[in-house]
Amino acid sequence: MAALSHADDISGMEKDLDAQGWALLPNVLTPTQCGEIAAWYDEPDRFRSRVVMARHGYGRGEYRYFAYDLPKPVRDLRTTLYPALAPIANRWYASMGLAPRFPLAHADFLARCHADGQTRPTPLLLRYGPGDYNCLHQDLYGAHVFPLQVAILLNMPGEDFTGGEFVITEQRPRMQSRVSVVPLRQGDAVVFAVNQRPVQGTRGNYRVNLRHGVSVVQSGQRHTLGIIFHDAA
Secondary structure (H helix, E strand, O other): OOOOOOHHHHHHHHHHHHHHOEEEEOOOOOHHHHHHHHHHHHOHHHEEEEEEHHHHOOEEOEEEEEOOOOOHHHHHHHHHHHHHHHHHHHHHHHHOOOOOOOOOOHHHHHHHHHHOOOOEOOOEEEEEOOOOEEEEEOOOOOOOOOOEEEEEEOOOEOOOEEEOOEEEEEEOOOOOOEEEEEOOOOOOEEEEEOOEEEEEEOOEEEEEEEEEEEOOEEEEOEEEEEEOOOOEO
8 A cells, every 4th residue: 555655656646636625646555455445335334434426416336334343454554644744734724824733643633523522433335337437526524624536536537437527616706716627547546635725826825626426437347536625423
């Protein structure tokens, strides 16, 4: 399992996040790891709940939220990615004039969430089949929100499935939305803004809103591992 261990990796990720609100991290998981994690979807004891998107107007397809204790690969991703993202989150919040600051250890941030009743784990595994999609949305689960999250594609585009592109929209004040299609391959991760990010304007920083989703899967099956750093109320 790859980690953000080099200064150049973190610097490049930070530049991309500042420029566009998302950054691509290649080869975070191996194909073997991807296959093992995708297979967990059929092991319901690993999860606390299952959501069928069509029942709630979220799109089509389904996902499951992991239960505590998290599987080790999921727990490791959460705890190793967070320290590289926390300084970026703190700088963003300072730029946007938002008061919360995030501790550098994920356990300390989770303690803050749990103290206010956000105790349900949020990492999730998503499954899409032909005709399935995920509407544009933001993953907000309570008062405590870590402003960055991660999605890892577990199948190979063009081989395991077609369609199903990961998309991000950004709405700037008095401007039409900008859409990005993230070029994920199997095992790649995308780090992206949960709901807002700062943008430098002529009169200082201002906030832009972001949403993310998945376009219609044309054929095959697509799985994604979602790593969200705040827990849910």
